[in-house]
Amino acid sequence: NAGVTQTPKFRVLKTGQSMTLLCAQDMNHEYMYWYRQDPGMGLRLIHYSVGEGTTAKGEVPDGYNVSRLKKQNFLLGLESAAPSQTSVYFCASSYSSQKYFGPGTRLLVL
Amino acid sequence: GNSVTQMEGPVTLSEEAFLTINCTYTATGYPSLFWYVQYPGEGLQLLLKATKADDKGSNKGFEATYRKETTSFHLEKGSVQVSDSAVYFCALNPDTGRRALTFGSGTRLQVQP
Numbered sequence: 001n002a003g004v005t006q007t008p009k010f011r012v013l014k015t016g017q018s019m020t021l022l023c024a025q026d027m028n029h030e031y032m033y034w035y036r037q038d039p040g041m042g043l044r045l046i047h048y049s050v051g052e053g054t055t056a057k058g059e060v061p062d063g064y065n066v067s068r069l070k071k072q073n074f075l076l077g078l079e080s081a082a083p084s085q086t087s088v089y090f091c092a093s094s095y096s097s098q099k100y101f102g103p104g105t106r107l108l109v110l
Numbered sequence: 111g112n113s114v115t116q117m118e119g120p121v122t123l124s125e126e127a128f129l130t131i132n133c134t135y136t137a138t139g140y141p142s143l144f145w146y147v148q149y150p151g152e153g154l155q156l157l158l159k160a161t162k163a164d165d166k167g168s169n170k171g172f173e174a175t176y177r178k179e180t181t182s183f184h185l186e187k188g189s190v191q192v193s194d195s196a197v198y199f200c201a202l203n204p205d206t207g208r209r210a211l212t213f214g215s216g217t218r219l220q221v222q223p
Contacts, residue, residue: 004153033210035213040215040216041215042114042199042213042214042215042216043154043199043211043213044213045211048210090153090154097142097159097203098156098159099154099156101146101153101154102153103152104153
C-alpha cells in the first residue's frame with residue numbers, strides 16, 4: 001500500500017506557465033482533496049471531489065482547476081501560474097472523517 | 111462559518127517538560143476534532159481525534175479532551191522528547207456531507223535536549 005502519493009515533489013515555474021500536479025491513492029477512497037499550506041495560515045482547501053467524475057470548489061479555488069477522471073487520481077492544474085501560488089500543496093483522501101495526506105509538492109513561481 | 115484558533119508558536123521546551131498547545135474552535139452543530147502532526151519535510155499525520163463532547167483522544171503520550179462548554183481541544187503531553195519537535199495542527203470536521211477539514215494555523219514545537 002503506497003497510500004497517497006504526489007508528483008512532482010518540487011517544481012519551479014515562471015509567471016504565466018502552466019502545470020499539473022498529480023495525486024494518486026490506492027485505498028479506494030471516494031473523497032479526495034487539494035490543500036495549500038502557507039506560513040501562518042495552516043492548510044486551506046482549494047478543491048475537493050466526492051467521487052469519480054465530480055469536483056467542487058473549496059475555500060481558495062481561484063486560479064486552479066481540477067479533474068477526477070479516475071477514482072484513484074485527482075489532478076490539480078494551474079493554467080497561468082502567479083507568484084501568489086507559491087506554496088506547498090497537499091493532497092488528501094478519505095472514506096470517513098480521517099484524512100490521509102500525501103507528502104506534498106513544493107511549488108515556487110518566479 | 112467554521113474556524114479553528116491555535117496558540118502561536120514557536121513553543122520551545124526542554125526535554126521531559128510538560129506540553130500544552132491550546133486550540134479553540136467555532137462551528138455549528140457537532141464537529142469532530144483532530145490533532146495532526148507534521149514532521150520536517152513530511153506530510154500531515156493524524157495524531158489523535160475525538161468525535162463527541164467529553165471524548166478524550168490519545169496517542170503516543172499525547173492527549174486532548176473535547177470540551178463543548180469551552181469549545182476547546184487542547185493538546186497535552188506530560189513529558190516531551192526531542193523527537194516530538196514538529197508542527198501541530200488542530201482541525202475540525204463539521205457534521206456536513208462534505209467531510210473537508212478546517213485547520214488552525216499550526217504551532218511549531220521545538221524540544222531541546
